[in-house]
Amino acid sequence: MTYYPDLAFPGAKEAVGRFAAFAVERGVRRLVLLSGRGEEGAVASEDALKACGNDWTVVRANWFNQNFSESFFLDPVRSGELALPTGDAVEPFVDADDIADVVVAALTDDRHIGRIYELSGPRLLSFHDVARELSAATGRTITYIPVSVDDYRAALRELGEPEEFADLFTLIVDGRNASLVHGVREALGREPRDFADYAKEAAATGVWDA
Template identity: 45%
Template sequence: MTTKTDDDHSDTTVLVLGGTGKTGRRLVPLLQDHGASVRAASRRGPVRFDWDRPNTWERALEGADAVYLVDAQDRPGQWDAEGCIRAFADLAVDQGVRRMVLLQARVTERVGGKSLIAGERAVQECGAEWTVLRPNWFFQNFDEGVFLDCLLAGELPLPAGEGREPFVDAEDVAAVAAAALLQDGHAGETYELSGPRALTFGEAITSIAHATNRDIRYSPVGHQDYVDELVCYDVAADYALFLAELVAQIRDNKNSAPTDTVRRVLGREPRDFEDYVKDAASRGVWDL
């Protein structure tokens, strides 16, 4: 007779929304390592999920005990985050989901007319155990996200001034999400997740330049100049404003204080930016 251990979650099925995204694709193997069955959902994957197509929700939820929720606030256009998440969360509870972990952002002010924490109340009131994750900007924005093309071109222009940001590793965020999904003791918690130290963009780019032996620069630009430049590249005006105001949170040091949450939840220190840069550079992600 086999005895189930506290770390054996073979009786748990987790639906991971955004299963191919920065945190979702890192979360999936962590859950599997603990024995959980995982349904990685995306708009085009084998398990289909689309926030704009509610007819995909019920099938994605079949058999799920827990759900990792990633909303669509960072896309162009308006989106009723609270309304959609409330409808989904209510359906999930009706389908038997007992635990939810919601990824939001460590930005509590409205940016570009949007609230990046708009979905929190819907999850908190659905009746399931809930945990909210509010991370700072990811390390991975530099090597697989919005900054990569600029770094390859040798210059990153942003309206961030000399503001500081305690960038966080998406791997650490995924590890905290896995703990909250599989372990007891995280219900009702809102976790603000950061790296161990705050950096300016100038310091971050200098670190990448040294690791790659390339001339890569950070160029502070004006707020409106940044908006106008994005619009010139056919970015929708409302989305350009959203991006500029999001970066302005860093310029104004809104969330510049590092937190100890990763250490408290995982029992280890969060990954340092310098270690991330060395690893990414060794993989040649910034090579020409």
């Protein structure tokens, strides 16, 4: 189960609870919820899932590598400028393929019932580091430009995106997730994928061609 735009947003708890109850009533035995690491607001949605009487697993993830190639950082990377309200903060970005592998394991192996896995990548990266990795992978100059939260909110308004997205950067800026966790290893018995490997593979697809 996933919830867009984010489990911490208003209405998420109610939607997750209704959907989980609907699924259980129709014979679904096991549900896995994609949650966010360090998001207090997401815990209410996790509790709504657990209350439905099914087998459950919660997967709390850091920000995804794929945000840069499949989501809201894609166009900035293509343009060569990542203008974000993150200062010099660091984040252990996790690969969506690692998340998917953990979810498959949770759905198919009883060992994962009732577990909460926290997933991160193998190292801490600032957005300066990310820009360097993306530049190396693409052969282009990708620049990170720190901006204020107010400026970022204004940019979101212009793009027609929810301004609440700006609030999610608090999860990076305040340092709550500025440490490595080992859910990938705990669930799968292997190390998580590194951002540099992700960047090389994504660049080879042409997704970041200007």
